[in-house]
Amino acid sequence: MAEQSGDLRGTSFVDADLAGARFVRSFLPGVVMRGVVVDGADIDAPWLLEPGGSLLVNGVDVVPFVDAELDRRFPGRELRRADDPEGLRDAWAAVERTWAATLARVDSMPAGTPDVQVDGEWSFAQTLRHLVMATDAWLRGSVLGVERPFHPLGQPNAEYALDGNDMAVFATRAPSYAEVLEVRAAHVAMVRDFLAGVTPDVLAVPRPNPWSAEAPETTLSCLHTILEEEWEHHRYAVRDLDAIDAAAG
Numbered sequence: 001m002a003e004q005s006g007d008l009r010g011t012s013f014v015d016a017d018l019a020g021a022r023f024v025r026s027f028l029p030g031v032v033m034r035g036v037v038v039d040g041a042d043i044d045a046p047w048l049l050e051p052g053g054s055l056l057v058n059g060v061d062v063v064p065f066v067d068a069e070l071d072r073r074f075p076g077r078e079l080r081r082a083d084d085p086e087g088l089r090d091a092w093a094a095v096e097r098t099w100a101a102t103l104a105r106v107d108s109m110p111a112g113t114p115d116v117q118v119d120g121e122w123s124f125a126q127t128l129r130h131l132v133m134a135t136d137a138w139l140r141g142s143v144l145g146v147e148r149p150f151h152p153l154g155q156p157n158a159e160y161a162l163d164g165n166d167m168a169v170f171a172t173r174a175p176s177y178a179e180v181l182e183v184r185a186a187h188v189a190m191v192r193d194f195l196a197g198v199t200p201d202v203l204a205v206p207r208p209n210p211w212s213a214e215a216p217e218t219t220l221s222c223l224h225t226i227l228e229e230e231w232e233h234h235r236y237a238v239r240d241l242d243a244i245d246a247a248a249g
Contacts, residue, residue: 046232074098074235080227085203088223089195095230096188102237103181109244114177118240122155125177127237128184129155134229135187137210138222139194153183191226 047053049070054061071078076094079087106113106124114125122130133154141149152171175183198219207222209215 046228070231070235074231077231080231081224083203083220084200085195085198088198088203091227092191092195095227095234096192098234099188099230102234102241105241109241110248113241113244114180115174116240116244118243121236121240124237124241125175125180126155127233128180129153129175130157131229131233132180132183132187135191135226138226138229139191141210142207142217142222143194143219151183151187153180195223 043055045055048055048063049067053063055063055066076091076098079091079094082088082091115123117123117126132151133156136149136151136154140146148169150169152169153175154170156170203218203220203223205219207217207219209217
């Protein structure tokens with residue numbers, strides 16, 4: 001497939017055939033499509049579900065329907081915006097239950113499944129490693145103030161490298177799945193232990209955003225980001241596990 005990159009803002013595509021096109025890490029807000037054939041189109045836009053996001057299909061904002069359907073498919077996801085200590089503990093318990101069931105599913109699948117990549121996306125093991133990085137950034141770094149928060153087995157995203165950050169902290173070798181599970185379990189426990197003692201006053205404390213010094217954060221907003229990361233990447237993981245199962249027949 002030919003690749004097209006660069007600044008295409010304001011471009012008009014008229015009578016264009018984009019069948020099978022793939023847009024990855026592309027900025028498409030405000031795009032207008034009229035008289036288009038979109039049967040089978042597959043859109044994945046996690047930021048769409050942030051407050052104020054919208055997606056109009058034939059004049060109907062479908063965001064509320066998407067959000068409600070994801071809550072139905074992934075019980076416990078609806079707790080991700082809890083704003084008090086007890087609610088946050090319940091929200092994290094739901095995350096742990098969900099991932100435990102998915103880990104058990106992977107254990108029942110053929111050997112090597114954790115390292116399978118679907119359509120160039122992260123493998124299951126890489127997804128777990130990215131969640132290690134997310135926990136390090138938002139809990140160890142922003143909330144706990146650890147100077148060098150990143151575990152070497154963490155998986156940075158492409159934007160991290162493009163922003164000129166130091167990649168030397170991360171492992172150059174692919175760790176074993178057993179290693180990934182051990183580090184991931186420790187990070188899950190880290191969040192659980194923090195939430196066990198968190199108070200309303202601590203939730204309101206200002207914290208630095210790990211990626212943007214200008215962006216205001218609090219302990220609560222950092223925890224919300226961790227919860228969003230968990231549920232979005234769980235959705236990706238399940239999507240790809242379904243594809244692996246389907247390919248196996």
